[in-house]
Amino acid sequence: MKKIKLRVPATVANLVCGFDILGMAIHEPYDEMEFKLLDTPEIIIKHKDSFDLPEDPSKNVAGIVLLKIQENLQLTNGFEVTIHKHIKPGSGLGSSAASAAGAALGANALLGNILSKDEMVHFAMFGEELASGVRHADNIAPCIYGGITLVKSTTPIDIIPLNAPDLFVTAVHPQVEVKTSDSRQILKKSISLKSAVEQWGNIAGLVAGIQKNDIPLIGRSLNDVIIEPVRSILIPKFDEIKKESLAMGALGGGISGSGPSIFMLSETKETAEKIAVLMKTIYDKINIESYVYVSKINPIGIEVIEENL
Template sequence: MSSKSIKVYAPATVANVVCGFDILGFAVNEPGDELIMDLCDKPGVVISSIEGDGGKLPLDADRNTVAAGVKSILKQLGREDIGVKLKLKKKMPLGSGLGSSAASSVAGIFAINELLDRPLSKEELLPFAMEGEALACGHGHADNVAPALFGGFTLIKSYEPLEVIALPVPNLYCALLYPHVDVPTRDARQIIRSKVLLKDAVTQWGNIAGLISALYLGDYDLLGRCMKDVIVEPIRSMLIPEFYKMKEIAMHHGALGFGISGSGPTVFSLFRSPDDAQRVLLTLQQVLLDKGIASNIYLSEINKNGPVIL
């Protein structure tokens, strides 16, 4: 083994990207999770500490996403004789719609793969990351773990078989605002309609195809015109205070698009200018403060690398 200890960072992600429910996602530079992993003599995976979670996450390795994929990889490689100790530092809010569980899961599998001298490719690591996601959310979706692992924009073409396509990464700035309101992922999924009108489905297909075309063409005007969701956003937006007021402000001040990150309550917008993005973030933060709602704001370019060794 090249090292006995490693410290890694895995990024937050924006899933759905407005019209791409469960199939599109991209990574951001911040926030994210830090993980220190040590190999030790006593077999088994142990979580020695978690910081930044307010005591909400279980230290039990059988119930925590950061350990789930690690255990599966060791079993798959026949290396259950190895002992692993984990220290997780959550540097992002839980239940925010920013792929918190995905970041933890990806940090774990990336770290163990590095310590074992990379026996698995990133493509081979993805199913293990999805196991951790399934533990956290009840669904092994890849729209957060894939961009967190690969970086950039990703398209989940299919699950059976699992096929993920890396898309061109636009030179844009992502403005994220996390309002301090509670929108559990499972609740946000349950309110979505199980049937949609054919005309709405056709509109959505056009927007998804157009958005992907815009990424390949580098056409930001087209990208902006395609960031529209007629199926999920009209329902989920009801869970987010001042959603349409914030959207109107962002679009009026230069945002290419505005939408819900994952299942919310975080909202995101894409800008060509970091200065415009920062001004809008501060304005939106004040809109919520006027309603007595605090929030966290983050601004970054789109992350092209996925997890990194610190």
């Protein structure tokens, strides 16, 4: 029986100003997914975690991706997938994207790598649609491509891998819930031209800074005048964490995805670890449990850790 086991990383979407178009992979936390190719057509989902996620394939993020692949390719084979989820759903660290992207890549590997990366992104977006109601790829793309990615378009799919600067990421996940669907509903339906122009400048500056490895430009461009002012009110102590992290030497940062996780970029591991202590201390003071991760940008994305093909 063909089998494969994957390590599927968390991702940080938006990168402050790049709503729905920029994302990066980090090393921790990560999920583990084990796949088997079946001779029969059923899709079997097993969860080895405590999140009580549905195992009906049509209601499961990984399951719907496998169903779409099976249907599109007219497969007579099915799949069994066992998911060890460590990226908590609703964390803002790409939990649903990890399941969706992992399903697309795992199925593709078992089928002999017949899909391109863009085709895997296409199928994985069905999982994001199930989770949030929107077919977005800003978490999926860095999961599959690794590093930092720009989603130029999803119709047609046009993913641009960017450089991965040698920077450290500090991410804190306070144990409060912010649903992606809810955080999308509170966004403004229209914005001023002045705000749009400022945001375009920040996005262009950030992409240019990443490509040129211009660290000061990256720092200057990590500014969001459209999404963050609205969403940050859902996240306890966001303003304090951002202000104090910048004072400690962070280049910049903001909300990870739709929150409640917050991320900061730093040039050194020492600064990143000091910011991690700061984040934990702030949440401890208000009795909110939190998990903090310090990581470099993950240039690989999903990793194969065992295979029998």
